[in-house]
Amino acid sequence: MSVTITRWSExxxxxxxxxxxxxxxxxxxxxxxxxAAAMPGxxxxxxxxxxxxxxxxxxxxxxxxxxxxxxxxVATASFSGIYLYAIRKKWKWLARQGKTRxxxxxxxxxxxxxxxxxxxxxxxxxxxxxxxxxxMMMIVALSGFVGRYLYSQVPRRLNAAELSLREMxxxxxxxxxxxHSQSMLPARDLQPILAVPSKKEVEAMALIPALLLMIAGxxxxxxxxxxxxxxxxxxxxxxxxxWGLLPSHQAExxxxxxLARRRSWMAAKISFLAKTQRVFHLWHVIHKPFSYSFAIxxxxxxxxxxxxxxx
Numbered sequence: 001m002s003v004t005i006t007r008w009s010e011x012x013x014x015x016x017x018x019x020x021x022x023x024x025x026x027x028x029x030x031x032x033x034x035x036a037a038a039m040p041g042x043x044x045x046x047x048x049x050x051x052x053x054x055x056x057x058x059x060x061x062x063x064x065x066x067x068x069x070x071x072x073x074v075a076t077a078s079f080s081g082i083y084l085y086a087i088r089k090k091w092k093w094l095a096r097q098g099k100t101r102x103x104x105x106x107x108x109x110x111x112x113x114x115x116x117x118x119x120x121x122x123x124x125x126x127x128x129x130x131x132x133x134x135x136m137m138m139i140v141a142l143s144g145f146v147g148r149y150l151y152s153q154v155p156r157r158l159n160a161a162e163l164s165l166r167e168m169x170x171x172x173x174x175x176x177x178x179x180h181s182q183s184m185l186p187a188r189d190l191q192p193i194l195a196v197p198s199k200k201e202v203e204a205m206a207l208i209p210a211l212l213l214m215i216a217g218x219x220x221x222x223x224x225x226x227x228x229x230x231x232x233x234x235x236x237x238x239x240x241x242x243w244g245l246l247p248s249h250q251a252e253x254x255x256x257x258x259l260a261r262r263r264s265w266m267a268a269k270i271s272f273l274a275k276t277q278r279v280f281h282l283w284h285v286i287h288k289p290f291s292y293s294f295a296i297x298x299x300x301x302x303x304x305x306x307x308x309x310x311x
Contacts, residue, residue: 019102023109030113033074037067037120045124052123063121071121076302078114082107083295086288101151108148115141129304133297140294143287150283153214153269153276172270175263184256185232193224193260196267203274210275217268225261229253 038045044057052058061067085107088094115137126134176194180187196217202210226244233241233248241248248254269276 019105023105026106026109027113030078030109030117033071034113034116034120037061037071037117041067041120045120049125061123063123068121068123071117075114075117075121076298078110078117079295079298082110082114086291104148104151108144111141111144129297130301133294133301136290136294136297140287140291143283143290147280147283147287150276150280153272153280172263172266175259175266178259184252185228185260189228189231190260193221193228193264194267196264197271199271199274202271205275207275207278210272211279214268214272214275221261221264224264225257228260229257 041057041061044052044055044061047055052062059065063069063072084094085103088097088100088103118134118137122130122134197213202213205213222245228244229241229248230238230244232253233244233250237248238244240246
């Protein structure tokens with residue numbers, strides 16, 4: 001199992017680096033498009049609807065203007081890309097291209113950027129059918145963040161094989177053995193970050209309290225890691241870590257902290273797995289209908305405007 005953990009870490013490090021670089025480039029492109037439109041048109045977007053008609057920028061930045069239409073085209077292309085994530089599950093050739101998690105991250109990047117661009121395209125004003133589509137789009141976007149968080153609670157793969165509950169427990173036990181064998185940090189200092197409710201305790205809880213407990217644990221974990229690092233690092237070196245929030249230059253200490261963080265994460269996922277899967281299923285029931293309804297309304301809006309002409 002130790003060989004499995006080592007290979008998993010090496011593979012994850014290389015793949016994660018390439019994936020993050022790609023996401024960074026995509027985010028930078030979207031940010032550049034946003035800045036290129038928002039900065040020159042700031043005075044127009046901040047003006048009231050009545051004053052915009054008399055603004056010299058109206059012909060350029062109104063929804064049917066050159067900037068407005070380009071924003072709409074980029075956003076529409078992004079929305080088309082968003083639905084590739086759903087199509088991928090049905091199209092076998094596309095399903096073999098890349099990892100599901102990577103597709104999901106790109107799905108979220110486009111799903112975050114597209115509503116922002118549509119907001120600029122509409123000039124922060126929504127009404128009629130376009131307004132209904134707009135707010136449905138915002139619901140879909142916000143629910144997407146919830147879905148990404150839920151997705152992260154269910155460990156998916158280990159060396160391209162599905163990670164079973166038994167394998168998760170074996171990895172957790174081995175990490176715990178490594179933590180017990182190290183001498184860098186005493187057990188009493190590790191206890192706060194390693195303390196996780198048991199699977200039986202979570203299963204006995206109602207759904208909402210269990211979810212709140214899971215979220216609270218994820219929010220506390222970075223601060224517990226910072227507390228652990230802050231107590232291990234002495235003197236002026238603490239300032240270099242921003243009181244424990246940033247990694248130190250002590251390789252052995254960071255290795256132990258990484259083990260403790262991973263053990264805490266894995267143990268929490270094991271305890272909350274059943275609850276998370278249940279909520280994830282309910283989320284799909286809500287997210288998909290809103291997503292497809294928005295797509296239909298958006299197509300109707302675009303088709304209607306093309307048919308009558310937008311001036």
